[in-house]
Amino acid sequence: MGEGVRVGADESTLARSDQRAGSETVSVGVLFSEGSRQVFVARAVAEGRIYRFKGSRGDVEWMTGEAYLAVNGAASILRRLGASVDILAEETCSVASWARYRTIICPNACRLEPDTVRVLESWMRGGGKLVVSGETDLSGTAPAPLRFDWSLFEYAGSVLQGHRRASGAPDDHFHLDKLAWQVREQLRDWGCELDAESPWGDHQNVLVLRHDTDSSTDRTYLDYEVEHEVPATYAILRDRNRAMYLSAIAPHPFLEASFHYTSRRRLGLDRLLLVGKGIDRQVQKANQLGIPSATLHKHGHRFYYPETIEALDYVYGSSPEVVGMGTMARCQNLRYSGDRSMADSYTIQPPNVSVPFWFPFHLVMPRVAGHKVLRGWDCSHFMEPTPGLVNAIFRNASMLPYGVYMLGFHPAHARSDTFRLGGNFPWFRYAVEEAQKRGWLIANYRTVCEALS
Numbered sequence: 001m002g003e004g005v006r007v008g009a010d011e012s013t014l015a016r017s018d019q020r021a022g023s024e025t026v027s028v029g030v031l032f033s034e035g036s037r038q039v040f041v042a043r044a045v046a047e048g049r050i051y052r053f054k055g056s057r058g059d060v061e062w063m064t065g066e067a068y069l070a071v072n073g074a075a076s077i078l079r080r081l082g083a084s085v086d087i088l089a090e091e092t093c094s095v096a097s098w099a100r101y102r103t104i105i106c107p108n109a110c111r112l113e114p115d116t117v118r119v120l121e122s123w124m125r126g127g128g129k130l131v132v133s134g135e136t137d138l139s140g141t142a143p144a145p146l147r148f149d150w151s152l153f154e155y156a157g158s159v160l161q162g163h164r165r166a167s168g169a170p171d172d173h174f175h176l177d178k179l180a181w182q183v184r185e186q187l188r189d190w191g192c193e194l195d196a197e198s199p200w201g202d203h204q205n206v207l208v209l210r211h212d213t214d215s216s217t218d219r220t221y222l223d224y225e226v227e228h229e230v231p232a233t234y235a236i237l238r239d240r241n242r243a244m245y246l247s248a249i250a251p252h253p254f255l256e257a258s259f260h261y262t263s264r265r266r267l268g269l270d271r272l273l274l275v276g277k278g279i280d281r282q283v284q285k286a287n288q289l290g291i292p293s294a295t296l297h298k299h300g301h302r303f304y305y306p307e308t309i310e311a312l313d314y315v316y317g318s319s320p321e322v323v324g325m326g327t328m329a330r331c332q333n334l335r336y337s338g339d340r341s342m343a344d345s346y347t348i349q350p351p352n353v354s355v356p357f358w359f360p361f362h363l364v365m366p367r368v369a370g371h372k373v374l375r376g377w378d379c380s381h382f383m384e385p386t387p388g389l390v391n392a393i394f395r396n397a398s399m400l401p402y403g404v405y406m407l408g409f410h411p412a413h414a415r416s417d418t419f420r421l422g423g424n425f426p427w428f429r430y431a432v433e434e435a436q437k438r439g440w441l442i443a444n445y446r447t448v449c450e451a452l453s
Helices: 007-017 034-046 070-080 114-125 152-160 175-189 220-228 242-249 270-274 278-288 307-318 387-399 425-437 445-452
Strands: 026-032 050-055 058-063 085-089 101-107 129-133 206-212 232-236 255-262 295-299 302-305 324-326 332-335 344-347 364-366 371-373 404-408
Touching (some): 026 070, 034 058, 050 307, 058 364, 070 085, 070 101, 070 152, 070 175, 129 152, 152 175, 175 387, 206 220, 206 425, 206 445, 220 232, 220 255, 220 425, 232 242, 232 295, 242 255, 255 445, 270 302, 270 307, 278 307, 295 445, 302 307, 307 364, 387 425
Parallel strands (some): 026 085, 026 101, 101 129, 206 404, 255 295, 295 324, 302 332
Antiparallel strands (some): 050 058, 332 344, 364 371
């Protein structure tokens, strides 16, 4: 059994990774500018790019197109690179308070307060590296900032949550990771210090095993994980099999029981499950049945943008125990479906992924009334990955360390011929054993989200 497989090792390793949080110097700050966001709001209103829908708490106005998602895009990419990141606000800017940052990134900062500009100029004269992207009103500062040629952080923030589709090929499984690598190389060329280190302590990468139980009672994966003490997350439906899984998982703290909320319903009523308070109602019923909800994982491919993200925010507000979700792996993204003039859709089929990015990230609500970052984490995942795809994961990890790779193996396919004659259990063992050989941390999803939180 490889090091870092047992849950006790997971928790101690991840605890060590958080020790730098209280240090005086943080490598990177990312500036959020409410004045700049208001420019994007005004432009969206003027151009008719506002989508209106009934949300969990009332009417919602949501920006389409460019929606000031660049701050979340930048922060997500920097976390992927192992950097310690703070989100900065103009209201708290001062030379003294920003002296702890070696690099500050200002994405789409097109209307900064004059005091902010003066502080940034003074901070740069003291040796700080200022990086801008997209629209900016910092071009005339002295010294001049470093600049990316295109709005890459807005693009990344949009792709992370289905606001737009990735421009790479459907089978470009590491599209945003490649973008993160390019950002890292450019920052290095500019002399920007990231002080990157693994969030996972002694390990460079993390493997998360996810098992969507669905209607199966096959224990092949479960028995292997119990015998070898391999952590995993089981996403459990509210069906007749739940009691069996809950009782089998309970004695083993390295196994996580989580809730598999559904996006499928007969009679074409899928939408009611995923908008407003629909997901929250599912969570409350699951809790009554004893299904834990520290992490939630979507069953089925339906996803309503942006209504589902607003519904997830309601869950985070009503259920403080929830720390993460698995929403964005694959989907039929029904965008702006409540307005025929705006509606469009696209479908991502496995093994391809909707979000080709391999680190947990936050979702964002770019509302006219205010910008809000959802509290918990989301993560993409590969469904039934072949050994060839697993090898591609290892190659990507050698290019860009610190990743979190969630691999989904359904118990129903462990011994059935659906994907492979004789079942997918050999694919599962290959992924586990190769990760162990490489010294990867194997952790359940709850452990990962709690460490990041």
